[in-house]
Amino acid sequence: MEKETKLNSSSSQEKPQKLAVSLPNNVDKKGKKKPLMTIEGYPVEGLSIAGLETCIIFPSLDLAFDIGRCPQRAVSQNFVFISHAHMDHIGGLPMYVATRGLNRMKPPTIIVPTSIKPTVEQLFEVHRQLDGSELRHVLIGLDIGEEISIRRDLKVKAFKTHHTIKSQGYVVYQVKEKLKQEYHGLSIREMKNLKLSGVKITDTISHPEIAFTGDTMSDFILDESNSDVLKATVLVMECTFVEDRVTVEHAREYGHTHLYEIIKHADKFQNKAILMIHFSARYTVEEIQEAMSKLEAPLAGRVHILTEGF
Numbered sequence: 001m002e003k004e005t006k007l008n009s010s011s012s013q014e015k016p017q018k019l020a021v022s023l024p025n026n027v028d029k030k031g032k033k034k035p036l037m038t039i040e041g042y043p044v045e046g047l048s049i050a051g052l053e054t055c056i057i058f059p060s061l062d063l064a065f066d067i068g069r070c071p072q073r074a075v076s077q078n079f080v081f082i083s084h085a086h087m088d089h090i091g092g093l094p095m096y097v098a099t100r101g102l103n104r105m106k107p108p109t110i111i112v113p114t115s116i117k118p119t120v121e122q123l124f125e126v127h128r129q130l131d132g133s134e135l136r137h138v139l140i141g142l143d144i145g146e147e148i149s150i151r152r153d154l155k156v157k158a159f160k161t162h163h164t165i166k167s168q169g170y171v172v173y174q175v176k177e178k179l180k181q182e183y184h185g186l187s188i189r190e191m192k193n194l195k196l197s198g199v200k201i202t203d204t205i206s207h208p209e210i211a212f213t214g215d216t217m218s219d220f221i222l223d224e225s226n227s228d229v230l231k232a233t234v235l236v237m238e239c240t241f242v243e244d245r246v247t248v249e250h251a252r253e254y255g256h257t258h259l260y261e262i263i264k265h266a267d268k269f270q271n272k273a274i275l276m277i278h279f280s281a282r283y284t285v286e287e288i289q290e291a292m293s294k295l296e297a298p299l300a301g302r303v304h305i306l307t308e309g310f
Helices: 072-076 093-102 114-131 189-195 218-222 248-253 258-264 283-293
Strands: 037-039 042-049 053-058 063-064 080-083 111-113 140-142 147-151 154-160 168-179 202-212 234-238 273-277 304-306
Touching: 042 072, 042 234, 053 072, 053 248, 053 273, 072 093, 111 114, 114 140, 140 218, 147 168, 218 258, 248 258
Parallel strands: 063 080, 080 111, 111 140, 202 234, 234 273, 273 304
Antiparallel strands: 037 042, 042 053, 053 063, 147 154, 154 168, 168 202
């Protein structure tokens, strides 16, 4: 969560932070439907404004990363992965569960860092007492390095990030079964008989498809155990600050990443696409676009930005 401080004489004259509005993400301010952003074949929508709201939705995967204030489109996702407990990332969690219950949808599955699971349970108990509703859901604690299967062909693994409080990111893997080389050429009947006799005739192949950092300093980039994060087809990462008015040191002081750090480590990103999110509310869309327009190889052409709500 971004904290505002006076950085220099000019920062005190900055315009006040804007308020994020949880409008349907596929509808513009005039009520007209907008085409969804699609990155490497994955539709993506959501909101992410530092200190106000972050919720990134991958509808084809039936999941959202963080819940923000619970934007409308997040309600239809069966899985929510929470990166950390700052209010702009977790505040809408009771509303998410309550809205699904109101619409008679099945209880959702919510994945949180194991360290905050007891407190999240208390949060729901308080809201049950206030609201008088069941708030039915499945709450799962996931530690760094642990995995959870959310579909036969999808699993999600938590990875270490570096914020001002306990935090973690997530990598979504596509899981496939590939026939072992020694069984190539067998008939369907022969393979079926082998399977019935207990022989495993396939290898399980996993490929990192989507990685989400949540709020973090750039240190996660240098962590060797996070190699799959930098190999994922699409990396969704925070980039809170993008220009000289805010220093790298200030960004790190509050547990965030500066664009200059991403540029410094540009050669480490093997992702086909990078979606930058969580820009400071001090910026306009034009300022963000201007900063990104100056990117050079190997980042140029791979970077997308989420400016919904700015």
